[in-house]
Amino acid sequence: MTRRYQPSHSLHHHAEVPESRLVSQIGAAVRHQRELNELNQRQLAERAGVSQAAVARIERGDRSPSLPVLERLLAAMDVQLTIGVEPLDGHLDAALDALVARPVNERIDELGLARMLDALGGLPYVLTGSTASLLQGAPLPVDAVEVAVRWRDSGLLTAWLERAYGQRWNARWAEWGNLRLEPEEPGEHRWRTRYGELWARMCDELPEPVEVRHGGRSYWVEPLARVEVTDPRAADLLRRHRQRLASAG
Structure with a gap:
């Protein structure tokens, strides 16, 4: 594998x-x-x-x-x-500042998170990465819905991707498609579906989640402390945000 x-x-x-x-x-x-x-x-x-x-x-x-x-x-x-x-430091800081000013619920709606999660149905998952950070109030850019999925549930994920007309990201050719959908197959765990873009972190066991609520809905997310361990890019942006807050007093 x-x-x-x-x-x-x-x-x-x-x-x-x-x-x-x-x-x-x-x-x-x-x-x-x-x-x-x-x-x-x-x-x-x-x-x-x-x-x-x-x-x-x-x-x-x-x-x-x-x-x-x-x-x-x-x-x-x-x-x-x-x-x-990604943008140079000054542009990145400006982007983070712009995200701070935007309500979390507005960004959740823009991401289409509820639509994606409703579509996932019974697939066991925990929200992770930048998506989990957003739901916990961190102003990180979010390009796709990010989830942790167990390897033993990969068949369920593959079946869902087939129903959702999924296409897998082909990093070699920088395009969608021409790769098998199964997570076990070589390639990034990144798919484009009829419900939006989905990134998966395949793991043996799901991380222990915490519950957060927005707009009357509950979301089960990986805690920020764990996100900083499991997602180096998100960790870098979270540290940068905290450092800028400290510098601002």
Whole structure:
């Protein structure tokens, strides 16, 4: 069974951003994936053909790995590197400020969250990533409904995707479609459906959720403290938001 790197775990390239920030993000992503695979640093090093000291330096953010080394580390955990872009710092800060000013219920409606969750029906899930952060009041950009789904429920998810006319994101060709829908198949766990875009984090067990309510509706979400562990990109944005609040007094 091959698992590929999901978007909520992608390594994002920031143009003209200090190298230390990228190095720390790479380190956090490697460490996060290693822990998901229940490997220690020595075991990962042996699989990838590097030293344990090198893995430790990369995870601490003390060393920027070459692309071949990074690809070997990720391949040893059955995942692959994906590259994305996002606005420069000033534009990102302006976007966060704009989101702070918008009511949560307005953003929930814009996302089409209720429609997606009603459509998911009996599929067991917990909202996670940026979606969970939004529902807990964090002004993070949300591009899709993000859920955690158990591997043993992957058949239910596949059946639902078929009914919802799902198309899987093909990162190689940067387009939707031409990939099998099943989560077990290679590819990002990202689908476009008739109800909107869905990202899934496949896991052995669902995270312990907390209940939040908006507009008279209950949502079961992964707590922010756990989001910061499981989603490096969301964690980076949450830290940035808190730092800016602290700077503002």
